[in-house]
Amino acid sequence: MNFSQYTKEFSYNIKLAYPVILGMLGHTLIGIVDNYMVGNLGSTELAAVSLGNSFIFLGLSIGIGFSTAITPLIAEADAEKSDKKIRTTFHHGLLLCTILGVSLFILTVLSKQLMYFMDQPPAVVALAGPYIDWVAFSLIPVVMYQGYKQFADGLSLTKYSMYSIILANVVHVFFNYVLIYGFWIFPKLGVIGAALGTVISRIMMVVFMHYLMKHNAVMKQYFKNFTFKEIKKSIVKKIIGLGFPSAMQMLFEVTLFTAAIWLSGTLGKNSQAANQIALILASSTFMVAMGLSVTAMIRVSHSKGVSDFKNLIIVARSIFLLAIITEAFFAFIFVVFHNYLPHLFLNMNDPAQVLDNKEIIFITSKLLLIAAIFQISDGIQVVVLGALRGLQDVKIPMYITFVAYWVIGFPISFYLGKYTDLKAAGIWIGLLAGLTAAALFLYIRFARLTKKLVLENSEK
Incomplete structure (x- = not known):
């Protein structure tokens, strides 16, 4: 194997991936800021936001998963240099994301009734209900934003979403602070203030994204003359055909991790x-790994668009290799510092917390050793999934992820966590088993599919 043919692709892969990675971390930061600011109000408020966000997160995973259908279609049309196809895909994709955002908002508000059957403290449920109502509304702008983002990603313009997320985080910190604690003309709203801060920042995220893209020399041509007359059933069906299985893939993984929290x-x-x-x-x-997954989706779609399947394999493998190297580095960090990393999240100066902290550190340090290994499996499965989405192969991977997470992973987590002395470590061994099975089966699927495409192309 000639490694140089793969390593020479690294710099372009990183150039495409780093804005996506920073954008993803920006999404995560919104949740961290909420937790930190609400945590100062008390443990009941923090538990309410955590419970509320578990509902929002499921809706968000469906929206993000669905929107990934737009990127490979745009990248393929870009490779074919078909402006008409790019414009049509963008308009259809954005319309479908808007409809999905509204649907997820309604479904999330209706599903909050499930809280009453989850054996949660009444005080937590009372605060979580109104929080969900407001933050669920933010699913509309956030899924619309995903429509814009996946369009820009498909054109290999990955920086725009990063800029929008950075600006949204600034807006979020400001409104969170003034609305949670009350400042100047703003009332003290507590948990509702955190919800409103999230809603305002996500609306601004779409506004920033629309403005930045509409004034870009390459993209502004695709923003003109939208009419509902142009909407075609065939294109709607194509996007849904790719988007629905992608949404299910993401949902299967997110619900597995949510089940691990519950267990x-x-x-x-x-x-x-x-x-x-x-x-x-x-x-x-x-x-x-998520950033590299988007890079795989963009570059594989592009190679598919020009029918260069041999280069497609080299590009995809270069991204797989880069993911393995970076995740192995993180695994090394986890192994070396597994006893020290938990200290960052605990108040080590509170004498009342000494016994609890000792047990939490002991359990977390064991989990981090397992996480070190599943870093690599998780990284491989998500980049291979990105490459398969680039090939517009989504149905079989949907079944693969369901089997890996829910037929293999969850039963192992449940049994080892509940019925053996491994407890929390047992739950994570189940996660590791599910992610490793997904990585293995998805890679086999990718290898078979690309081999077939190369053979078919050489026979033409």
Whole structure:
């Protein structure tokens, strides 16, 4: 194997990926800011925001998953140099994202009734209800933003979403501060203030994105003369055909991790706290793999558009290799510092917390050793999934992810977590099993598919 043919692609891969990674971290930062500012109000308020966000996060995963259908179609049309196809795909995609955002808002508000059956403290549920109503509304602008973002990504213009997220974070911090605590002419609204801060920042995110893209020399031509007469059933069906399975893939993974949080909660508050710390650390490093996944989607779509399947394989493998190297580096950090990283998230100066902190650190340090290994599996499965989306192959991967996470991963998590002494570590061994199965089966799918495409192309 000639590694240089793969490593020479690294610089372009990183150039495309880093704005996406920073944008993803910007999304995460909005949640961290909410937790930090609300945490100063008290544990009941923090629990309410956490419970509310678990509902929002499921809606968000469906919206983000669906919108990824736009990128490969735009990248392929860009490779074919078909401006008409790019414009049509963008308009159809944005319309469908808007309709989906409104649908997710309604569904999320209706689904909040489930809180009453989740055995949560009444005080937490009372605060979480109004919070969900407001933040669920933010799903409309956030899914619309995804429509813009995936369009720009498809044209390899990945920086615009990064700029919008940075600006949105500035708006979010300001409105969160003045509306949570009350300042100047603004009333003190507590948890509702946090919800309004999120809504305002997400509306501004779409406004920033629209303005930046409409005034870009390359993209402004695609913003003219939108009419509903142009909407074609065939294009709507094509985007939904790609978007629905992609949304399900993301939902299967997100619900597996949500189930892990629920399972950890049944083991006690210290197990849940340890699970949360390990999850925050693993999620942060996962953003790098997510950025590379978008890069795989863009570059594979482009190679598909020009029918250069041999280059497609080289490009995809270069991204897989880059993901393995970066995730292995993070795995090394987790192994070396597994006893020290939990300290960053705990108040080590509170004498009343000494015993709890000791147990949380002990559990988290074990979880981080497992997370070190599943970093690599998680990185591989998400970049291969990106490459498969670039090939517009989404149905079989949807079934693969369902089997990997819910037929293999969850039963192992449930059994080892509930019925063995492994407890929280057992739950994470199940996550590792599910992610490793997904990585293996998805790569086999990619290898078979690309081999077939090369053969068919050579016979022409």
